[in-house]
Amino acid sequence: MAINATDIENLIRASFPNAKIRVDGDDGQHFAAEVIDDSFKGMNRVQQQRAVYAALKGKMDGAHGELHALALTTKAPE
Helix, strand or coil, rough: CCCCHHHHHHHHHHHHCCCCCEEEECCCCEEEEEECHHCCCCCHHHHHHHHHHHHCCCCCCCCCCCCCCEEEEEEECC
């Protein structure tokens, strides 16, 4: 089953309801996302990205994941 940018945004939004989220990509496999959220304050970038990947609920897991590639940018608001 193909995944789209709106699906990805909805998955992230469920875990980060107040975040500023932008997801780009339309080939069904390769996407880029930017997530800016207050909850990232005090976290390093690896911790931030792990939190977002956890929100994707296994959509990137293994060779059979629906989402093949996600270029991810995360940060706390300035």
